[in-house]
Amino acid sequence: MRIIETGIPEATDYFGILWTMAGIRDCIIVEHGAPGTVTYTQMSFNSMNRRSMFHKIFTCAVNEDDVVMGSDARLKESIKWVDSTYHPSVIAVVATSITAVIGLDIDGIVRSLQPEVSARLIPFSSGGFNGTYFLGIAESSKAVIREFIKPGSYTPTKKKVNILGPTCEQFNTISDLAEIRRLLSLLGISIGTIFPDGCTTDEIKNIPDASLNLVIRDIMIPVGEEIEELSGQKYMYGLPIGLTGTKKWIARVSELLGILYPEEIINDEISRFGFSLTSLFLKIQPYDHLSVILACPYEYAYGLSEMIIKDWGMQVSAVFLPEEPQISEHENYKILFSDLGIHDLYCNPDDDLFESIVNGKKPQILFANSYYLKMAKSVQIKIPAAHPTPDYITMYDGTPFVGFRGYAYLTQMITNMCNAHPEVFIK
Template sequence: MDNDYIAFQGSLQQLLEKVESGEMVPKLQASHAPPCKFWTAFMVVNGIRHMAPVIHGPTGCTYGVANAYKLTSCEYRGVPLEPTACTALDESNVVYGGEGKLVEAIKEVEDRYQPELIAVLSCCCSGIIGDDVETIARDAEKSVNARVIAIRSEGFGGDFRSGFEDAFRAVMDLMEPPRQTRENTINILGARVGPTYTEWLEDLDEIKRLVSAIGVEINAVLCGGCTLDEIRRAREVKLNASWCYDWGQKLGDLMQERFGIPYSRTGQPYGLRATEEWLMGVAEPLGLEKPARELLGKETDQVRAELESLRRNLGGKTAIIEVAEFPGPIRALSLARMAEEFGAKPVVVNIHPYTIKERMPSIKFLIESGQNPEVVLTKGLFSLGTFRSSRRTELEIRQLVTGYDNAIFLGTPMRQPGIPQVNLTTRTGFPQYGFPGIRNIARLVESAVAHAARPRSKLFRQVLYGG
């Protein structure tokens, strides 16, 4: 195979080492931009009910997140329209400071909306001019009924991940000393974006179903539609678990460190083995191994045919896995593990060094847990120009798959690699977690194999890649 289009080929461990040593530049090119810290911090607090944000910045940052998250929550998740307030900083505030305006805005938000929680978020403007949002929030809390938290979320202040983490850290300050320890009760960590369409509720539902079936109660999904009261009582649980190891990891570690609450470290429950690990990761610390094993045994029996189908369709194949920024590379690695479980050799394509850097602790955890798939980065990934990068990568993936016998592609239908292709984005394909996930993915893989010879749409191809 002519390899002049390949920028990296090796194991995940080797890629990690190159990123850590700076050999692979962990920076996205100028044409690719995920959300900034402000957007991601907002995502977290947006998942708390009856929270009123006070965004200390201009209207652009505010309307952006209101439109992207609030309104979509209303439209697709039955969430009522709650405010997205801001101080609408203008030129004069930038010159003379906006702290006074912020104090008044907090009081005004309390009067207008009577929220349970007010979350003050700083933006680039307020961050640079040095408005002290944390002190103001602390002082303002004395004169309002709501709890008030502040998050230093200037867009330039860190990458998207730091927004999630700093917001979770601020949420921790709302957790009150436990009045009791609630047996067999857990928190699910790491949800963000609120109860909106970008979270797959079906995966969360499967997690809830599994833990409920072994007699475990969930105090809160932090922060996926939780209440302030649930956050206050978050320290009363026996254990924290996550719906996605990556997003829950920071909050889990911090809660363990600060409050001594153990955190179940397991990956995403894709496939049988990971599902067993996820459930036992919750059951063992709670002393519920017996019901968990019984449940796993019973449910495994019910998916025997699907497990066989997955072994038949994936066994001996090379699974080319491409999951880009959304829904994220951790899913790609979970899929790689699942493919391996069913006898395929996984090759994860185009997991950007940038994302390796941003998700370093999670990647290290996965490697320590024995996941170390082959990774291929093609040069298109590093091209300037989103369209040009995408088109070049498409051509490179088409070339890459020809180098493998018996390959199957797992990822987005936006690629047209010319091999059996599993569409992991269909609505009925969710949940992908747990036992229904095994059923769904088995069906999707069956379909991919059965329809491999069908031509792909010229319309789709030309829309995406020109011509």
Template sequence: MSLVRFLPIPSDRMGIIWSLLTVQGAIVLEYGPAGTTHYSMGLYGGLGLRFQNRLFTTHMSEDDVVMGDVTRLEEAIIELDKSYAPKVIFVVASSVTAVIGTDIKGVCRYMQNEVKAKLVAFEQGGFRGDYSVGLAETYKLLVRNLPQKDAVQEAGVYNIIGASAWRYRMASDIWEVKSLLSEALDLRCNACLCCDTSVDELQAMGKAQVNIVLGNEGLAAAKYLEEKFGTPYVYAVPYGYSGTVSFLEQVGAAVGKAPEPMVLMRIKMKEKGMSMLSMFAMMGGSKPRQAAVKGDYDLVQGVGAFLEQAGISVTHKMCAHSLKAITEPVADVEAYAEEGEWLQEIRELRDTLLFADDVALTQADASNTKVLISAPFMNGVVATHMPFMGEKGADFLLEQIQGYYQK
């Protein structure tokens, strides 16, 4: 990892743990020093995750590290199973156990006969990449280990894959997506990976009529479910009015149902109303119409496309993580190996509509119009009813564009 002045990009291990903490009925056990787990709790709390009696650590002594003794891990698994009776115990490697090569999968294999809870091992310890890699690995391991084989498909049921708790206002986006699918197609959500779901919902994933992928990291998991259960998937992230209409039409096609015409008409009417932006452009005088977006891959793609549809040139599409876990990334979305690279570009922006995280916004010049849209964020309270996706999300983005022209 290169030196950073502000906040380092979370590792794959962090992405795994914050995703697993959203699964109700399960416990996360990290095999490593207590300090490693304790240090990360502040981040999980900031994301609104509940980890009391959900996140545990075995701790490790120097002897455990040197001798490779896994007695603490074995005893912790048995104690948690007896004390809390979880349906699943996720055993996660820390950076220390990843370095010394502890066979966590092997331990879980022979300990499975000693406990009632299902044991699922995650051996990534923070060295395989950033959080996007961890998200992809989490989705894949969950769908390979938890869905029951005998699930019977039910009409009108869907799963969401790729909803990361790291995304700013992800709960708001999920609320909006569920509302739209209920209103336009009369569909209901079963499991949501990984944003407030449960072991029972994950076990019932096979009953879904369609899987909806809201993050590129979830594509591999969706493809696996298609192979195992024959469930089709739709990879479409509903940013902007036209993006939302396309999303509803694609999901409708997958379940063999046309979206409610009045819903589509309402959204399309708002899209036509974007022609009013020319008036705001004239009010802005000779101000250049340009924007920059920094955040997760799909957010940068979707918000950037909406801005361009509104007649704004997007000069920078800045991905906040590597593109290692992204399937076929587009050429105009750029990832940065060094913090200093994106900082320099942010600091050079002038009179730009900037959608980014709190760190980037604090470093941007005051002449820019700044909108918080991605993590990391510093505020303690995050709205659960103010999305960026869907119809309401497009309403919000449009308001920011209008405010930019009026500034």
């Protein structure tokens, strides 16, 4: 038997549920599990942009007797205590693997207990056995939407949008949201709700008040579809990355909201932030031969690929995606990458494959998570661009990857990093 080392284990749907529900400000999580489980969970949150989950996640601290007897007493007692002590609007009752193994009926417990507490109880009973954290984020987000948005006809505000997608584990969210907010303000567009990270249940109820949902992660497309089914509200998927990508994104937003494309504003932005690598590198520093590999979620991978090829004039030799993108059926992601000239595309690769491709392609530049960056010992320029990055903090809001400022930031970064490794200019 061959033992394959896979590095960091992929987080399960259990973690996706926690990362989603913890972002809702008036939500508290109660786990049915042992104390060690919630301790590990607290540590994992702390590694993601140093987020503290103190007074946010609680455990009912089951012991061996509870497991053997299948007792639900500790769980009920914990839910009542959290409800009376902290008065949250919603309590997420989350099963761990112990719950799933012993077959405790979390859904039934929640139904019977709901009349006894003030908070809305939402059960999550998978225990981490249904799939990856991507599924957990999507399913828990849909559960919350179904709980707080009722089917009906709404009268939305014309120049108001929501943003669907951010969760606490996501890379560089603070900066990217700040730049998206800035771009929308240039168009005179306000933001209603940012879901789920940082919102309240009242703000979730107000989602239908906006005219458009901007979905910034492919795993949130099912959530956009769920809201559209409930309220008739349209959604648009994508991120504004690079000069080319940002202009297309603004054009789509303008069209869907029925406003004029702001040509003068765009030209002013490009004059301020759209400097080219040709103006930054010396003539003795050729860069068109530089090769890049990307290993990050789909929206980053596609947007960065387009920017690297069309705006920077470099090559993308391979792309690694953590899972199959959830984009609409009529958009074949392989064709989209192929149209950019990228044919080496890998979904959910194992470590051996990643290492062999990197060693074979010999790129000078790699955008990836911390684990992949450490694996790629021969790559000169390494740029954090995906979760997990426990050794790289993105708390400051001035380092976006999106929008015109994101283009300027990344262009400045790549110029400085190439200058620090002059050997990359040798063809």
